[in-house]
Amino acid sequence: MKFNEIIENGKQKLKSLGIVESTSVIQDGQNVHPSLPGLGWSGNGETYRNTRRMLDNYFIKHRMIADHFTPNTVVTLFEKRIKTPILAAPMSGIKTNLRGQINETEFMKSVLTGCEIAGSIGSCGDSYDTSDGYLASDIMRDISGIAVIKPRSLEEIEIRIAMLAQTNVVAIGIDLDGVTGLMLEEGKVSKKNAADLRHLRTLFQGPMFLKGILSVEDALTAYELGFNGISVSAHGSRSIDRAPAPVYMLPEIAKAVKGKMTILADGGIRDGFDAFVYLALGADAVMVGRTVLYGAVAAGTEGVSTVINKLTADLSRAMLVANCHDVASINDSFIQKYE
Numbered sequence: 001m002k003f004n005e006i007i008e009n010g011k012q013k014l015k016s017l018g019i020v021e022s023t024s025v026i027q028d029g030q031n032v033h034p035s036l037p038g039l040g041w042s043g044n045g046e047t048y049r050n051t052r053r054m055l056d057n058y059f060i061k062h063r064m065i066a067d068h069f070t071p072n073t074v075v076t077l078f079e080k081r082i083k084t085p086i087l088a089a090p091m092s093g094i095k096t097n098l099r100g101q102i103n104e105t106e107f108m109k110s111v112l113t114g115c116e117i118a119g120s121i122g123s124c125g126d127s128y129d130t131s132d133g134y135l136a137s138d139i140m141r142d143i144s145g146i147a148v149i150k151p152r153s154l155e156e157i158e159i160r161i162a163m164l165a166q167t168n169v170v171a172i173g174i175d176l177d178g179v180t181g182l183m184l185e186e187g188k189v190s191k192k193n194a195a196d197l198r199h200l201r202t203l204f205q206g207p208m209f210l211k212g213i214l215s216v217e218d219a220l221t222a223y224e225l226g227f228n229g230i231s232v233s234a235h236g237s238r239s240i241d242r243a244p245a246p247v248y249m250l251p252e253i254a255k256a257v258k259g260k261m262t263i264l265a266d267g268g269i270r271d272g273f274d275a276f277v278y279l280a281l282g283a284d285a286v287m288v289g290r291t292v293l294y295g296a297v298a299a300g301t302e303g304v305s306t307v308i309n310k311l312t313a314d315l316s317r318a319m320l321v322a323n324c325h326d327v328a329s330i331n332d333s334f335i336q337k338y339e
């Protein structure tokens with residue numbers, strides 16, 4: 001299956017179960033709205049729409065008269081050399097969000113393997129609705145990837161870090177904004193202060209990062225606490241309404257910490273041209289959520305690798321047109337906003 005067919009097929013399969021991402025549709029005479037659990041957003045979807053609006057307002061500057069070259073998309077991320085700065089975002093709660101459309105273990109394996117085939121890195125979230133134990137550490141014994149742990153109790157995070165340390169994990173993240181999710185009402189997640197995070201940072205020798213960072217203050221604190229990276233993310237607009245769009249906050253955060261730590265960013269990335277804008281605004285690499293998910297739902301491992309390959313090909317075209325030879329040289333001089 002080609003990219004467009006994969007996305008269409010994935011969306012269609014989920015729509016038939018009443019799961020849509022952004023626009024309400026009528027399916028079998030029933031109104032189907034974007035919702036949570038599901039693939040939708042929290043609240044009224046302000047963050048989701050603002051993210052898209054901001055991305056759509058940028059264009060990539062064209063420099064067509066120059067020597068021909070093959071853009072180099074290779075990057076080194078968390079000490080690993082990879083073919084593309086486009087990674088799969090952590091996604092969990094698959095059983096609930098996708099109403100059993102795909103088995104959670106199969107989903108995570110498809111994401112990690114599909115990314116590996118495409119020369120990228122996949123991520124695993126921290127599922128709360130599984131009776132199978134801690135899936136990420138089980139899976140990462142065989143396949144490498146990034147693991148993102150929910151802001152559970154310190155003891156539970158400690159156990160997960162210890163389990164992951166025995167695997168092929170590339171980096172461990174903690175999604176601090178996971179505190180806004182359904183697990184809050186169940187008392188399973190809580191905010192973490194600087195002392196908590198300083199302690200957690202000592203538990204793993206490899207790279208660690210904090211996900212859900214949307215302010216310069218938090219980015220600087222993450223750096224001071226010894227984290228190797230941050231993820232500028234609003235959890236796919238699934239945390240709270242009126243969260244800032246990550247793409248809006250990225251430039252000021254990058255100004256404060258670029259070069260000191262790895263900057264990941266995500267939200268609303270649907271093609272490699274969106275990825276180029278994020279890289280131009282200061283991200284070292286981007287994470288893609290729902291678009292990768294459609295790939296896994298439509299065609300498993302092959303669907304995921306097709307998605308990452310297609311987005312990387314887009315990125316390469318954007319670099320060619322902008323006359324930008326490698327990822328490190330992408331900056332905001334290559335993009336412009338419509339007035």
Ligand SMILES: Cc1cc2nc3c(=O)[nH]c(=O)nc-3n(C[C@H](O)[C@H](O)[C@H](O)COP(=O)(O)O)c2cc1C
Pocket residue numbers: 038039089090091092093097125126127148175178211233234235236237238266267268269287288289290291
């Ligand atoms: C179904 C689903 C489950 C998610 N689960 C997690 C999770 O467990 N941990 C996490 O840090 N982020 C989670 N996210 C957020 C993604 O990691 C990422 O931030 C977001 O999807 C990026 O936006 P995009 O979907 O527009 O690409 C989830 C997103 C979706 C769509």
